[in-house]
Structure formats: structure tokens, C-alpha cells
Amino acid sequence: MLFASVIVNKRAQAVDRLFTYAVPAELEGTAACGSIVKIPFGRQHSEGVIVELSTIRPPGDYDIKDISAIVSKRPIFNGELLALSRFIADYYLTPQAVVLNAMLPFSMAFGGRLPQALTVKRYYLEQAKPLRLSPKQELVWQFLQQNEGASEQELLKLVSSAVLKRMRDNRMIMRREERAAAACEIVNSGQEVKLNGEQQAALAAINAEKRGARRPFLLIGVTGSGKTEIYLRLIEETIAEGRQAVLLVPEIFLSSQMVDFIRRRLGYKAAVLHSGMTASERRITWEQVAAGEYSVVVGARSAVFAPVPNLGLIVIDEEQDGGYKQDNAPRFHTRTVAQKRAELAGAQLVLGSATPSIESYYQAEQGAYAQADLTKRYYLAPLPLVQICDMRTELQEGNRSLFSRLLQTKLADRLKKGEQSLLLINRRGYYSFFSCRNCGSVIYCPHCSVPMAYHDSERLLKCHYCGSKLQPPEVCPTCGSKAIRHFGAGTQRVADEVKKLFPTARVGRLDYDINSQAGEGQRVYRAMLSGQYDILVGTQMIAKGHDFPAVTLAAVMAADITLNIPDIRSAERTFQLLTQLSGRAGRRLLQGEAVIQTYLPEAYPIRLAADHDFKGFYSEEIKQRAEHNYPPFCALARIVFLGLDRHITQKAAEAYGAALREKAGEYAQICGPAPAPWEKIKDRYRYNILIKCRLQQELNQLLRDVCRQMEAKNRLFNDIIVKIDIDPYSVM
Numbered sequence: 001m002l003f004a005s006v007i008v009n010k011r012a013q014a015v016d017r018l019f020t021y022a023v024p025a026e027l028e029g030t031a032a033c034g035s036i037v038k039i040p041f042g043r044q045h046s047e048g049v050i051v052e053l054s055t056i057r058p059p060g061d062y063d064i065k066d067i068s069a070i071v072s073k074r075p076i077f078n079g080e081l082l083a084l085s086r087f088i089a090d091y092y093l094t095p096q097a098v099v100l101n102a103m104l105p106f107s108m109a110f111g112g113r114l115p116q117a118l119t120v121k122r123y124y125l126e127q128a129k130p131l132r133l134s135p136k137q138e139l140v141w142q143f144l145q146q147n148e149g150a151s152e153q154e155l156l157k158l159v160s161s162a163v164l165k166r167m168r169d170n171r172m173i174m175r176r177e178e179r180a181a182a183a184c185e186i187v188n189s190g191q192e193v194k195l196n197g198e199q200q201a202a203l204a205a206i207n208a209e210k211r212g213a214r215r216p217f218l219l220i221g222v223t224g225s226g227k228t229e230i231y232l233r234l235i236e237e238t239i240a241e242g243r244q245a246v247l248l249v250p251e252i253f254l255s256s257q258m259v260d261f262i263r264r265r266l267g268y269k270a271a272v273l274h275s276g277m278t279a280s281e282r283r284i285t286w287e288q289v290a291a292g293e294y295s296v297v298v299g300a301r302s303a304v305f306a307p308v309p310n311l312g313l314i315v316i317d318e319e320q321d322g323g324y325k326q327d328n329a330p331r332f333h334t335r336t337v338a339q340k341r342a343e344l345a346g347a348q349l350v351l352g353s354a355t356p357s358i359e360s361y362y363q364a365e366q367g368a369y370a371q372a373d374l375t376k377r378y379y380l381a382p383l384p385l386v387q388i389c390d391m392r393t394e395l396q397e398g399n400r401s402l403f404s405r406l407l408q409t410k411l412a413d414r415l416k417k418g419e420q421s422l423l424l425i426n427r428r429g430y431y432s433f434f435s436c437r438n439c440g441s442v443i444y445c446p447h448c449s450v451p452m453a454y455h456d457s458e459r460l461l462k463c464h465y466c467g468s469k470l471q472p473p474e475v476c477p478t479c480g481s482k483a484i485r486h487f488g489a490g491t492q493r494v495a496d497e498v499k500k501l502f503p504t505a506r507v508g509r510l511d512y513d514i515n516s517q518a519g520e521g522q523r524v525y526r527a528m529l530s531g532q533y534d535i536l537v538g539t540q541m542i543a544k545g546h547d548f549p550a551v552t553l554a555a556v557m558a559a560d561i562t563l564n565i566p567d568i569r570s571a572e573r574t575f576q577l578l579t580q581l582s583g584r585a586g587r588r589l590l591q592g593e594a595v596i597q598t599y600l601p602e603a604y605p606i607r608l609a610a611d612h613d614f615k616g617f618y619s620e621e622i623k624q625r626a627e628h629n630y631p632p633f634c635a636l637a638r639i640v641f642l643g644l645d646r647h648i649t650q651k652a653a654e655a656y657g658a659a660l661r662e663k664a665g666e667y668a669q670i671c672g673p674a675p676a677p678w679e680k681i682k683d684r685y686r687y688n689i690l691i692k693c694r695l696q697q698e699l700n701q702l703l704r705d706v707c708r709q710m711e712a713k714n715r716l717f718n719d720i721i722v723k724i725d726i727d728p729y730s731v732m
């Protein structure tokens, strides 16, 4: 008789333990650790995952029910992923079932219906654009052109299958069967690339680490220093050893140049996971990756769970990026998970960045991480000259425009020379607020404590969090003044102002709003790359994304916006963003320039970013962290309480706070509860408690004890949602 220990697919903490089931004789051949099974649970059926098999009946005199069916023919999770899921569940205080679900890019219930074919149908353009196309055909044509091909599922969202068939019959488009993770043929293989001295030294250091202590390796290289080439070498060596590599990027769209580079050099050996994939494509790819059919998997943070059978290398590019922290449960940080997975697999972890996170650099300083530096750009172009422009002086001297006189001169100069410029608006909400010039009050969302954003094109106020809409008021609801209008500068406003200043300039615009329209983001990028714009106005995306070789001027409109956000990483984020942006100016042999407009020119993140001085910034910031006892000097957790009633939410938070203080004794510091900086979102009030401990284990134990105690005691707070965030990235 065979017994299976099963994690049941339920989100509740109370059932986060192993349940024993008997494996019926007819299923004994197929039951394996990591298989998804159907099981009776209470009065219903549920899915579950087998994590252990044993021939010994567990002690205790109770009825053991039978597994009803095995959903997946082959195990879905290998031993390494099962162990990793347990680690994440413990570290982030999340039920293991929640973690297992988050690892899978498809639903557990989907496990059974494995599509027959392991390929998907993709469409491509077959000829030059025909003269006559019907409106529907035009739609398909545009989509295929912008996206360089598309899957059948994507196209069927636009038109019917009859339209596609007709276009195929007329040889306008063609259809190919392809593997789901759409790689392509190797384009420029055989081209010999020689590493320069710094690159060689870094590669040798990483390899020494791989053969030795195998500490995580921090590769610090200024933008353009050739980190990608080193990643590629490491991947090729991993493949030569018969193992697989995982390459993580903050976001596939923003990293598409690197992804294209890897595809061109590795072709079909590379699988690229992206958000446009359908559930069945994800399911197929998972099988193929698990079968070892790909040598490298490229993807955003969830690709850290790619089920490669013999992991030899994980690379995290731009390791400082906030996108590596997941903000719903399990609230893991990719770096933490990757470090554990590399340890389990005996793989090497490489973290690459021009501006590493404070945490990682601290680890390197302490010797817990190994480290190498690339100090020069590969093409030896000097780093851009950065000028800080004090906007207070501008105002004093009568310039009320969004553009300093310096920036205006520089833009004019670029336009004259036919060179391109980038203008960054570094704000989270990237639209204007609606506020009163008379009394200064701002229109807030009635459901969320955040200012509403003004959308000029629709003349509407919209909430960025809950989506509610409002007509902008004619008079101020507070003081009745008519001097109420939109302020601040969103991408639209800045683009309009640029056009007023330079009527002949061709101005493009890119923000998350535009990028969320199918194919639009790609179109704007291509237009910029091919020189159809003189100036590109955008949010963070333009600082993080592609290289534009013809850009010689990069400017930020108001650098202090991100600095003024009351959050733990505001200084760090501001420094990183400014450094990234100025790194965009002047590639290859063109000397680049950057302009930072600010009201706080002496603030250290701004001053040191202008000097490209990461180490200077690090030593300032680490002093601040030490003084205020923030990570890396403590283990930090945040508990957020959400409730519809302010009073009850506060009471619940206070009860937790009291319990925490009572248990904490000497070793923990409890801050709060206090209303979160964004006090209300989607009608729910939010209270924060921050907990600081010397050691991660102490923090974990304290939270575990207190949560158990509170869950047992407080039926009163049933309607309150309690979210625990270990190593929070933000406390807003």
C-alpha cells in the first residue's frame, strides 16, 4: 500500500499542512512526487500536489481516503521546485498551495487537458503590402507588421477565421507551426566576438566563483560596458556542460533588445516567456522546458520557477529593479528566491547592474557576494556630461515654463543638428492633478486617498487605483473659486509644450497608458529608432528600455518628484533612475549630455547621479540606513491592515501592535500602527505596522507566533484583511 502526503489547493493558512491519502492500486504506477492529483476534501473535491510518497501508514487511527485521479501524466514539479516552494512558504509566511499556484503559469485544474500538439500556429506576412485590403484585412496586416508575426489566438481576437483563411488563400499571409515559446533561427552565429580585458577578468572571476564557493556574483558595469556579452558567454558555457540557464529581466517589453540579442545568438535553444502567451502556450512551454528541450529560458520574475531539469546558471539583469518584487502573495523577491534555487541546484547566480541595490552592494562589501566591475563603456564613449538646473532660480528670474532656459537651448541645438532627445517625467501617476490655485486643494478620488488624474483627451478625472471617473468640477468644491484646473506635467502636457516651443519638431510619447494599447509601445520604439521622432517624451519606460543610438540629450523634467515620496527607497530609486536616464545619452562615439531639472539641487541622490558616482551614493545612503535602522541593518517586515471601516481597521491594527510588542521583548522594534501614506484605496482604509528585527529568523518566528495567536482570538476582526510583506520594497 502506498500513501501520499498532499498539499491541498486551498489558500487558507489553516489547511497549510500535509494531508495523507491512499494511492489506489491502479494509480500506483503513475503517482509521483510533484504530480497534480484530484482528491476528496471535506464534502468537495479539490486538486492537490503530492509532495511525499511512503509505504508506511502514518500513525493515528483515522480513515484515509483514496486519491480520485492523477491529473498530470508526468510530475509537474520536480524535487527542486517542491523544496523551493516550501522555502518560500516559510520565508514569506504564505501557504504552500499559494506558492505552488504562483509557480505555475497556468491553473492547476488545467493540468489534465494537455493539448495534443506541442506547437502553436503563428502567422506572418508573406509579401509586400497589397494595394487593396479590406478594413479587417488591414487590421490583421497592421498587427502582423507591428508584432512581427502573431499567434492564431491573438488574431482571432481581432477578426474571424474566415478572414484569416481568405488572406492565406490569397498569399497575403502565411501560417507556420512553431514551438510555443517562439524562438527563431540563429542569425549571426560564427561572428567572432572578443572580450576586452575588463570583460575577460570579470568572466574569469565568475568562473572561479562557480568552481569555488559559489557565492552570488554581483557584476557592476556602467551602461554600455558589455554585460550582455558576458551573460552570453556564461550561458554558452552552461550549455556546454549539459546544463540549462535562466536569464531574468525586469520586463520583457523593456528588455526586448537583450531578448532579441539572445535569440539571434542562441536561436531555438532559447525559450522566451512573455505575457502575451495563452494558457495553453504556457502549459506546452512548461512541458518542453521540463523535458530539457530548451537550454536557456528568458523571462520576467516568474521565470525563476522555470522547471529546467539541470539548472546551472541564473542571471538577474538590472537586479535593482522594483519589478523583481511581487506585490501579491507570495510577496517574494526574485533575488531571494533565485539565491535559494541556485543553492538547491548547485547553480551559479549572477546579478548584473549599473546601479546595484543597496542591499546587494552591502552583501558584496561584507564578502557574502563576490564582485567584479566593468568601469568603461565598450566603445569607450565617455559618460555623458550632466548638468543640474535649479528650477527655483528659473522661477525667480521670471521663467515660468516647464523648461529651463538651459534645456531649451540644448533642445534647439539638437534639433538643428538632427540628433534625438529624451524627456523623462519621473512620476508614478503620470498625469496632471486637478487643483485649486486659490486654496490649493486637490481633487481626490472619493474611494481612495490619492489625487485623481486628469485625462486631457477625454476631459475626465480618473482614479489610477479603482478606475472611477469624474467630470472635472467648474468651481473648487472647497472654496468656490473658479481658478481650478489641472497642474503638474504629464507626458501629454510636456509633449504639447514642446510642440509649442518647437513647432517643427516631431514629438513622440510613451507611457504605460500608450504601451497598454496593443502594439503601440513597439510602434513608438521603432519610430524612435528609425529616426521618425526628434524628441521622445515618456515615463520611466524610456529610461529603462532600449538603447537609442542617435540620442545625444537626455533630460528629466523634475527630478525631485520621486525623491519627495515618503518611502523607504525614494533616494535609491531616484539615483537609479537618473543614472539610467543619463546613460541613455550618447552611445558609441557620440558625446552625450544630460540635464536634470530640480528644485532640490543639493540633494545627494541628485548631486551624485550627476557625477555618475555610485560608490559615493552608496556611502551616503548606507549611513542613512544605519542611522534610521533600515535594511540591510535589520530584517524588515510590514503588515498592512485593510478594512471598510476606519475605526475597526485601526482597532485591529492596534490589537496586532499590542500583541507584537508583548511578544517582541528586546529584540524587535515595532513601529506603528499608523495610517499608510495612501490611507485609503478602493474604499478600504489602510494601516501599517513596520517590524524590525536583527535577524530574519527572529522576525519570522515573531510574526508566526503573533499571527497564530491573533487568528485564534479575534473573530471580531473577521472583515479585516491582514497582509504580511517580508522585505517590503515600498511602504506606501
Ligand code: ADP
Residues within 6 Å of the ligand: 193, 194, 195, 196, 199, 221, 222, 223, 224, 225, 226, 227, 228, 229, 378, 379
Ligand atoms: P550593458 O548591458 O553593459 O549596458 P551591452 O552589453 O549592451 O552593455 O554592450 C554595449 C555595446 O557594446 C553593445 O552594442 C555590444 O554589442 C557591444 N559589445 C560589448 N562587448 C563587446 C565585445 N566583446 N565585442 C564587440 N562588441 C561588444
Ligand code: ZN
Residues within 6 Å of the ligand: 436, 437, 438, 439, 440, 441, 476, 477, 478, 479, 480, 481
Ligand atoms: Zn479652492
Ligand code: ZN
Residues within 6 Å of the ligand: 445, 446, 447, 448, 463, 464, 465, 466, 467, 468, 682
Ligand atoms: Zn479610486
